[in-house]
Amino acid sequence: METNDFEKIYKEYKQQGEQQAKMDGQQTAADGKEGFIAVKKNDDGDIIAFKTNTGRELDYLTALEETKAGKISHVDVFHKYGRDIIRSEPDGIKENNLDELPEF
Helix, strand or coil: CCHHHHHHHHHHHHHHHHHHHHHHHHCHHHHCCECEEEEEECCCCCEEEEEECCCCEEEHHHHHHHHHCCCECCEEEEEECCEEEEEECCCCCHHHCHHHCCEC
């Protein structure tokens, strides 16, 4: 196979993933879970709070607990730097990354 074939196949793979992620994102309301639509950052640019699609404003620890309990869609928790961290699911869509959400 030539390099162009590898690139073409990978590009198709990414496009399929992005399409599926968009469809999954539209199912948020159907599954009854909330999703984050905005964030609050401190002066260092760290996310310190979240706003959900139902209008609730959650401090970081509450959001972390609700994410761990599976109550928030399209985010997960991973352990890094000695602590748990909320991150958006790696779906290939930059616009829905937590750091890209508007601030409230």
